[in-house]
Amino acid sequence: xxxxxxxxxxxxxxGLGSAHHGGEHWLTERVTSIALLxxxxxxxxxxxLLPKLDQRTLIEWLHAPSGAIPxxxxxxxxxxxxxxxxxxxxxDYVDNEGGRFAWNAAMLFLAVAGGAIAxxxxxxxAFGAVS
Amino acid sequence: MAASILHRxxxxxxxxxxxxxxxxxxxxxxxGPEAYATFTGAATHPLGTVVLVGLTWSFFQHLLxxxxxxxxxxGAIFELQINKTSAVLTFIAAVVLTALVWAYFLGVAx
Numbered sequence: 001x002x003x004x005x006x007x008x009x010x011x012x013x014x015g016l017g018s019a020h021h022g023g024e025h026w027l028t029e030r031v032t033s034i035a036l037l038x039x040x041x042x043x044x045x046x047x048x049l050l051p052k053l054d055q056r057t058l059i060e061w062l063h064a065p066s067g068a069i070p071x072x073x074x075x076x077x078x079x080x081x082x083x084x085x086x087x088x089x090x091x092d093y094v095d096n097e098g099g100r101f102a103w104n105a106a107m108l109f110l111a112v113a114g115g116a117i118a119x120x121x122x123x124x125x126a127f128g129a130v131s
Numbered sequence: 132m133a134a135s136i137l138h139r140x141x142x143x144x145x146x147x148x149x150x151x152x153x154x155x156x157x158x159x160x161x162x163g164p165e166a167y168a169t170f171t172g173a174a175t176h177p178l179g180t181v182v183l184v185g186l187t188w189s190f191f192q193h194l195l196x197x198x199x200x201x202x203x204x205x206g207a208i209f210e211l212q213i214n215k216t217s218a219v220l221t222f223i224a225a226v227v228l229t230a231l232v233w234a235y236f237l238g239v240a241x
Contacts, residue, residue, distance in 0.1 A: 030204065033197050040194055048235060055167040058160050075153070082146040089139060114154050121157040 025084060032081040039074040059125055068126035072119060079115040083107060134218035138196040141189035149186050188229040195221035 046067070050057055061067040090103045159170035173179045199208070199217055208214055 030201065033201065037194060037198070040190065044190075044232065048232065055160060055164060062157075062160065071157075075157075078150060078153070082142075082150055085142045086146055089143060114150055118150075118154040118157050121154070121161040124161040125157070 025087070029081065029084040029088075032077050032084065035073070035077045036081055039070060039077060042070050043074055062122060062125045063128060065126075068122065072122055072126075075115060075118045075122065079111045079118075083111040134196050134199065134221060137192055137222075138200065141193040141196075144186065144189040145193055148182065149189065152183075152186065184229065184233055187232055188225055191228045192221065192225040195225055 046061070047053070050061060062071055086107050087104055090100055090107070094100045094103055156170060159166045174183060196218075199221055202208055202217075208217055
């Protein structure tokens with residue numbers, strides 16, 4: 001008897017069905033949302049609490065670990081959550097499989113490239129290449 | 132219904148506009164006074180400010196409907212009245228928070 005025949009609907013969703021996946025995307029989107037709730041509040045609070053928003057102040061802020069680490073997390077988790085969210089929209093509104101694949105692939109490239117550019121810039125600030 | 136659509140619309144806006152501007156902002160900070168001046172020039176232009184206020188609103192609307200959806204994932208607040216009330220509360224709170232943040236930014240005039 002195969003597992004797929006006897007498993008419950010929730011078991012299938014948890015990856016115990018024949019496809020062995022499906023629930024992870026849904027769960028990842030929610031876990032990243034909780035992280036972004038905290039990181040988003042941190043970002044808004046930081047911008048409000050900084051004495052000025054000029055370049056020197058921002059470099060000092062992002063050069064310190066207390067700024068650079070949460071910001072790097074915000075970039076990584078933000079791009080990941082955006083990618084997961086956009087996938088849901090694409091899967092809902094693009095009605096053929098080839099189109100969905102193309103759109104999702106394009107968004108993956110954009111998200112990875114955007115994340116790399118943002119992290120590279122942040123790295124330059126954090127590791128003192130700019131002052 | 133409206134909350135669900137706004138959640139998606141604000142999420143798409145944050146993905147396309149928000150992440151692009153965040154990346155540009157970090158790049159500008161890392162690339163010298165001229166790059167940063169170009170960024171602040173765009174950000175303080177009336178049109179740029181409208182975009183940033185819109186993204187701030189998208190941020191709060193998405194955050195608040197996101198919390199509401201997380202609560203609904205537990206099976207709670209599906210009753211018609213509280214479901215509607217909580218949706219309306221996210222609309223009001225998002226606008227109020229956006230107004231407060233920008234009143235502060237423009238008031239302090241950095």
